[in-house]
Amino acid sequence: MESNQNDYHISFFKPTTAQAKWNRNLAIKLILIWAVAVFGFHFLLRAIEKPTPEEAYVQYEKVWENISKENASIEEMQKFAHSSLSVLGKVFIKTEQKSALQNAVSWSAFQLADSAQKIMLIDEVIKFETLKSEINSISDPEYIATKRSLSELASSILGLAQNDVRTKLISLELASSDMKVFKAESKELIPSIMSTYLIHNQSFLTDFKFLGFPFHYFYSAVFLLILFVFLCWLYCVRVDKMHLELDIDE
Template sequence: MNEENQFHISFFKPTTERARRNRNKVVVLVSIWAIAVFGFHFLLKAIEKPTPEPVLLEFNKVWDKVKADEASTAEMQVFAKSVLQVTGKVFIQPNHRAAFNNGLTWATFKLADSAQKVAIKEALVDFEKVAKNVEMLTDDKYQSAKSKLAALAAVPLGLNSNELIAKFLPLELRSSMMDSFSEKQKAVVAEAMPFYTIHNQSVLTDTKFLGFPFHYFYTAVFLLILFIGICWFYSYSTDRINKKLGIYE
């Protein structure tokens, strides 16, 4: 080694045999890691296909008639149930939720007969008053008002009040939205439904491995094991190179 280079260290231009071997090893291991991580994601994107949930398929069957206000009772019930299922998702944009609530409330009152409308409206107004001032969701008055509204509103929608989906119904009905369902809100619903019910899927996401979807197992478990394996191999091979070159630390 030239005296002027004895303190020069460069990963890309190693000046010793040990540094050269270390560079080559690091390049190989980083390449393996990059291919394992990014290659898998590129593969996911390459073979994925937009797949609608069953709820969207049901919604699409009746939406044109609902939009034109020509839906039968059964079709209106399908529409209301579809919207209600989507509102149960965790993250819903505020403008989308408002449109869903409008459509659901409008459909509920459109399906109800005159006596049911009076009873549902009274229970809904009462529930909104209680919910506005409630401090704990376990409050007896709140739970009673909620259960009463769920039982009444479930009937015109063809739901059993004991069904889980029916228990969400009081949370999505709005007394201010029962009379009309504007074209603007209909457009929002038509745009929002696919947004929440179409997911990219492929054989990598649908296949189960050790009880997990394969893509989840690969990214959450296999890549972690691979990283640990790469670290172990780097340490092991470095020790071997040092011994081979007579370098002891």
């Protein structure tokens, strides 16, 4: 009885039948491929990544010291405003960080404007803000005209090229209440905002392009799914073959 009882044991790691052994070996091989492909790749991605700054961060870093002391040159102020606008146009910008950047851009534009431009700038911003709160649709002709004229004025003050994407953002990011003072709380927040949004985890796996994708993105979004289907297909083919070899009829 005792020996009989011991005959009936199933353990993945100690297979007792030929089929169970075959199955165990196949499962281990496929799960290893699966685990290395998914987790191994991502551990590798993690191991080789380097914090890589965007051009906007490099420019910001060069000028920040003088900006924070409020003794920057015109060129430095423009570069700072450009970097701040680059973050404001980001896809993931958080609401609470937006106001610090809006303050930075508004203040920079106001500082860079000559006395005549200062009056025009404030008037245009206030007019645009009023219109923004009144209109029902962004296709309102007066709203569009004011936005365009403010964008042209601010872009020329900040030295933005005509086809620069940031010219489309500038009129929406200026705030009349933020122009005269670069607030202490904004100043305090700017370094961490810049490093959060403008430094990225990059490596040759993220920079190399494959079929138009950054390679790592292609790997996870396309290749891994193909691999999963292939592993499943391979498993079924091998199990069918094993059943034929061992003459098993399910």
